[in-house]
Amino acid sequence: MKSLSALCSILLLSLSLSVSADPIIIKFSHVVAPDTPKGRAAEKFKQLAEELTKGRVKVEVYPNSQLYKDREELEALQLGSVQMLAPSMAKFGPMGVREFELFDLPFLFPNSTVLHRVMDGEVGSKLFAKLDTKGVTGLAFWDNGFKQMSANRPLHNVGDFKGLKMRIQSSKVLEAQMRALGAIPQVMAFSEVYTGLQQGVVDGTENPVSNFYTQKMNEVQKDMTISNHGYLGYAVVTNKKFWDGLPADIRSELTEAMKEATEYERSIAQKDNDDALEKVRAAKTTTIYVLSDAERAAWRKALVPVHAEFENVIGKDLIQSVYDVEAQVAKEQQKPAERKKHDGKKKK
Numbered sequence: 001m002k003s004l005s006a007l008c009s010i011l012l013l014s015l016s017l018s019v020s021a022d023p024i025i026i027k028f029s030h031v032v033a034p035d036t037p038k039g040r041a042a043e044k045f046k047q048l049a050e051e052l053t054k055g056r057v058k059v060e061v062y063p064n065s066q067l068y069k070d071r072e073e074l075e076a077l078q079l080g081s082v083q084m085l086a087p088s089m090a091k092f093g094p095m096g097v098r099e100f101e102l103f104d105l106p107f108l109f110p111n112s113t114v115l116h117r118v119m120d121g122e123v124g125s126k127l128f129a130k131l132d133t134k135g136v137t138g139l140a141f142w143d144n145g146f147k148q149m150s151a152n153r154p155l156h157n158v159g160d161f162k163g164l165k166m167r168i169q170s171s172k173v174l175e176a177q178m179r180a181l182g183a184i185p186q187v188m189a190f191s192e193v194y195t196g197l198q199q200g201v202v203d204g205t206e207n208p209v210s211n212f213y214t215q216k217m218n219e220v221q222k223d224m225t226i227s228n229h230g231y232l233g234y235a236v237v238t239n240k241k242f243w244d245g246l247p248a249d250i251r252s253e254l255t256e257a258m259k260e261a262t263e264y265e266r267s268i269a270q271k272d273n274d275d276a277l278e279k280v281r282a283a284k285t286t287t288i289y290v291l292s293d294a295e296r297a298a299w300r301k302a303l304v305p306v307h308a309e310f311e312n313v314i315g316k317d318l319i320q321s322v323y324d325v326e327a328q329v330a331k332e333q334q335k336p337a338e339r340k341k342h343d344g345k346k347k348k
């Protein structure tokens, strides 16, 4: 009898051990190639999360829209079919959080210092608070980079866009941007862009070069203009119920893993885009044109009115916050002597 109960205890213990040894699975789905800033950072997060939690969490990364395309992935997250995503800011509009389109405004961010200060400051927190009401928790902002335009015709002047069908992400701001250039915007899932360009469903597109090259868009686009007219970055998000339900120690280890993965991501993004540009150049499929200062000024003139057009959708205060950060950063970057001169002038 005694030995039977001892056997039962051993069985129960091994059963409970095997149950508690089951790792928590995080399915991390995204739409780009593994060798992009987002793809590499997702892998980095996996490595860090599994290490820090000593295997109590297992992260499965699904790149290249393997699981879900753009529109579907946020629905899947809300339903709990996946636990983590990093959609570009433009993808949150259809979910009813149009404020994220702030990041789509053309010629809003002059450089990444301003951009990061905005993301990591009050504006970023406000945007994450909006997601909360949708059952989604924001974890981090990741970079890709500034976007370049491409087509099968040179795009130097605003007039060159006339009548071109341009693929855009699902953003009203991007729609307005293409219309302001005289083009015809067409929303299309990222996974369909290559075929769309190949078959002439669309004539051109915009993306940072890392996405352009890794999706082989250079094979189907003869001309690319280095315009840096807008930005493309990501919000890393998780299902709120899943996140809040995690044991506190696991949540804090995952928070640390995300912090380190974010630092890594931001440190590689610019170089990935620079390297991709060199690869496009080497492929000799696509003529790369850099806008002159005068041409860029003309693009700006055509596109900056989109900011005012979207004040009511995005919020005048959010747009103003970016202008304020820009002014602050410009002031800080002035050489001390210039600043003294400027302040002296102001006092008179």
Ligand code: LMR
Pocket (backbone or CB within 6 Å): 031, 032, 070, 086, 087, 088, 144, 169, 189, 190, 207, 211
């Ligand atoms: C796009 O749809 O062009 C991008 O959002 C893809 C991405 O996630 O970088």
